[in-house]
Amino acid sequence: MNGKPQQYEPINAAFPHLLHGGDYNPDQWIKTPEIWDEDMRLMKLAGCNAMSVGIFSWSSLEPEEGRFEFNWLDTIMDKLAAQGAKAILATPSGARPAWMSRAYPEVLRVEADRHRNLHGLRHNHCYTSPVYREKTERINRLLADRYKDHPSLLVWHISNEFGGECHCDLCQDAFRNWLRSRYGHDIEALNLAWWTGFWSHRFNGFDQIESPAPHGENAVHGHNLDWKRFVTFQTTEFMKNEMKPLRELTPNVPITTNLMGTYTGLDYWKMAPELDLVSWDNYPSWHCGGMKTWELAADISFVHDLTRSLKGGKPFMLMESTPSIVNWQPVNKLKRPGMHRLSSLQAVAHGSDTVQYFQWRKSRGASEKLHGAVVDHVGHEHTRVFRDVAEVGEDLRKLAPIGGSTVRPDVALIYDWENRWAIDDAQALRNGPGQKGYEQACKAHYRAFWKLGVPVDVINEDCDFAGYKLVVAPMLYMLRPGVAERLTAFVEAGGTLVTGYFSGYVDESDLCFLGGVPGPLRKVTGIWAEEIDSLHDNDENGIRFAADNDLKLAGTYKAHTYCELIHAETARIAATYASDFYAGRPAVTVNAYGTGEAWYVAARSEFAFLRDFYAALTGKMRLLRALDADLPEGVTAVLRTNGKDRFVFLMNFSEARQAVRMPGEAEEMLSGKRMQGEVALEPYDVKVLHYRQEDCRQEDCRQKD
Ligand code: GAL
Numbered sequence: 001m002n003g004k005p006q007q008y009e010p011i012n013a014a015f016p017h018l019l020h021g022g023d024y025n026p027d028q029w030i031k032t033p034e035i036w037d038e039d040m041r042l043m044k045l046a047g048c049n050a051m052s053v054g055i056f057s058w059s060s061l062e063p064e065e066g067r068f069e070f071n072w073l074d075t076i077m078d079k080l081a082a083q084g085a086k087a088i089l090a091t092p093s094g095a096r097p098a099w100m101s102r103a104y105p106e107v108l109r110v111e112a113d114r115h116r117n118l119h120g121l122r123h124n125h126c127y128t129s130p131v132y133r134e135k136t137e138r139i140n141r142l143l144a145d146r147y148k149d150h151p152s153l154l155v156w157h158i159s160n161e162f163g164g165e166c167h168c169d170l171c172q173d174a175f176r177n178w179l180r181s182r183y184g185h186d187i188e189a190l191n192l193a194w195w196t197g198f199w200s201h202r203f204n205g206f207d208q209i210e211s212p213a214p215h216g217e218n219a220v221h222g223h224n225l226d227w228k229r230f231v232t233f234q235t236t237e238f239m240k241n242e243m244k245p246l247r248e249l250t251p252n253v254p255i256t257t258n259l260m261g262t263y264t265g266l267d268y269w270k271m272a273p274e275l276d277l278v279s280w281d282n283y284p285s286w287h288c289g290g291m292k293t294w295e296l297a298a299d300i301s302f303v304h305d306l307t308r309s310l311k312g313g314k315p316f317m318l319m320e321s322t323p324s325i326v327n328w329q330p331v332n333k334l335k336r337p338g339m340h341r342l343s344s345l346q347a348v349a350h351g352s353d354t355v356q357y358f359q360w361r362k363s364r365g366a367s368e369k370l371h372g373a374v375v376d377h378v379g380h381e382h383t384r385v386f387r388d389v390a391e392v393g394e395d396l397r398k399l400a401p402i403g404g405s406t407v408r409p410d411v412a413l414i415y416d417w418e419n420r421w422a423i424d425d426a427q428a429l430r431n432g433p434g435q436k437g438y439e440q441a442c443k444a445h446y447r448a449f450w451k452l453g454v455p456v457d458v459i460n461e462d463c464d465f466a467g468y469k470l471v472v473a474p475m476l477y478m479l480r481p482g483v484a485e486r487l488t489a490f491v492e493a494g495g496t497l498v499t500g501y502f503s504g505y506v507d508e509s510d511l512c513f514l515g516g517v518p519g520p521l522r523k524v525t526g527i528w529a530e531e532i533d534s535l536h537d538n539d540e541n542g543i544r545f546a547a548d549n550d551l552k553l554a555g556t557y558k559a560h561t562y563c564e565l566i567h568a569e570t571a572r573i574a575a576t577y578a579s580d581f582y583a584g585r586p587a588v589t590v591n592a593y594g595t596g597e598a599w600y601v602a603a604r605s606e607f608a609f610l611r612d613f614y615a616a617l618t619g620k621m622r623l624l625r626a627l628d629a630d631l632p633e634g635v636t637a638v639l640r641t642n643g644k645d646r647f648v649f650l651m652n653f654s655e656a657r658q659a660v661r662m663p664g665e666a667e668e669m670l671s672g673k674r675m676q677g678e679v680a681l682e683p684y685d686v687k688v689l690h691y692r693q694e695d696c697r698q699e700d701c702r703q704k705d
Contacts, residue, residue, distance in 0.1 A: 340385075
């Protein structure tokens with residue numbers, strides 16, 4: 001367990017409930033305050049107890065520079081308090097009033113092509129601008145001072161979906177200063193890290209450096225990487241500046257900002273430590289074809305697990321999801337009956353202590369007027385969507401005992417932002433947007449665990465590997481200093497590592513390791529990867545298992561996209577390629593190292609390979625599962641536990657009726673019934689089995705110690 005807690009405090013100790021609510025924009029209805037009263041009535045009916053207020057309210061809070069109007073917000077905060085509800089109070093920096101852009105053009109963002117944007121839209125400020133920082137600090141201070149003792153104030157919601165980058169002169173200077181500090185004011189250190197001897201790109205001084213640009217420099221990988229690191233740094237600094245007055249005036253109110261899953265523009269591992277809790281906005285395209293429902297569900301589970309792992313297992317917040325449809329997908333298909341509940345409780349299963357929506361009430365005008373909302377333009381509660389939401393409200397009330405619990409998996413899967421940036425930038429393998437497929441590869445490995453109901457943490461290279469039994473690291477192309485050494489120590493001490501093709505190529509500056517791929521992982525994996533073959537869509541190879549392999553796997557699985565040509569040095573060969581000029585050469589190897597072992601999967605494979613490979617490893621290693629039961633296709637089991645009670649979410653992400661034979665006996669929390677034997681799951685059904693400690697005597701419910 002590694003000293004990590006099994007049970008956390010509620011999000012805010014003063015309010016021990018699972019939260020339910022959403023983005024609430026009463027300032028859009030300032031001229032019709034009777035709507036506010038109706039909102040309160042409807043919130044109660046829907047079982048909503050926490051509303052995100054003020055996200056884009058700057059022009060209502062400060063209609064003219066220096067003239068503040070808080071009366072409307074006072075009224076809303078009081079109304080929420082009057083019915084025992086809470087506010088997730090936002091700072092308004094996600095969008096700004098027109099007067100500010102006019103008076104201080106430096107707050108407007110400059111794009112990579114060096115054009116300054118006009119006023120409009122949102123999420124488009126310069127995060128370096130001293131004026132914007134001063135203005136956000138001021139309004140945040142006023143908000144904190146005004147509401148610091150208000151009974152509604154529950155959580156701070158900083159800005160909204162931080163993202164994008166600014167290339168203005170202020171940012172250029174800040175970038176150069178960041179580089180000076182990274183390279184100890186030594187331009188030769190930078191020249192070496194960026195390999196600027198290439199195409200005569202050598203710099204004489206930091207003042208010659210600019211951010212990457214479509215019409216300027218964009219081919220120096222170390223430069224691109226450092227720029228992305230800087231964007232994360234500067235955004236985090238901006239966020240910290242917003243947080244300063246809140247920390248000062250409301251030290252006990254937790255702070256979050258809504259993240260966007262695997263959004264590539266920011267390394268969330270750098271932001272998370274600054275936050276008290278993490279939250280994310282989840283908009284899956286259910287029923288949109290192309291993918292089976294369970295495959296998409298597993299991809300979403302991956303992001304929930306990633307979000308939970310960002311704070312070491314602490315419960316997170318589902319900050320936004322749609323109660324019905326969004327309005328920005330190519331085809332905005334309605335959620336089929338049951339899907340709203342299933343999708344909402346899926347977040348809870350993976351560690352969310354909230355189900356929040358965008359949006360509470362449909363706005364009357366502008367681009368989101370036809371986006372789904374709890375309250376439709378019709379204005380009353382007699383809608384399918386409202387009923388769905390109210391049902392989730394009722395479910396969350398029943399699931400209250402789950403709040404604060406978590407899971408401590410045996411398995412960690414590395415998904416690393418910097419590694420992704422480096423992979424996406426590499427001119428190699430298959431080129432073109434999305435062609436490298438790093439995220440897809442991670443999700444493919446993850447799906448195998450999802451099918452087995454094996455809990456997984458999704459971590460990055462810097463996380464502690466101790467405490468896990470199995471670390472899975474697909475396409476670990478970039479190894480920052482110490483990572484290979486820590487993985488080697490992990491295996492030496494008895495851990496199992498699974499890695500494979502396109503790993504161990506470059507260091508943290510994107511400079512290739514000399515001495516053979518996978519660089520510093522060569523010893524622990526016991527292989528040398530001499531070449532890598534990229535396959536066309538209609539090419540394939542096979543992974544053929546040897547008769548006496550450790551996992552007792554048999555037959556041939558399809559290999560596609562990438563086949564690495566490796567030499568087993570100290571590793572044993574478990575499978576070989578089936579065809580082409582490298583037929584018979586190793587495709588899967590395992591290397592005994594210390595008291596552990598390292599697997600190397602040299603090719604991208606069909607899912608059946610990953611499914612069978614990880615099923616065999618799970619059995620062999622006796623990895624923690626949510627439930628010791630056979631799970632039919634489309635069904636998963638997800639575990640939360642406080643160390644005593646085990647809460648097992650059985651979820652059917654298929655269009656067919658399914659059944660699972662559960663071990664032992666438990667209470668099903670949504671129906672309140674005791675259950676044993678075969679559990680029937682209707683399409684999109686969810687059951688939450690509560691195994692109390694006394695129900696867990698049998699071997700089937702053993703706790704991991
Ligand atoms: C989110 C955003 C919300 C809303 C929503 C629509 O990304 O934070 O403000 O625009 O999308 O789906």
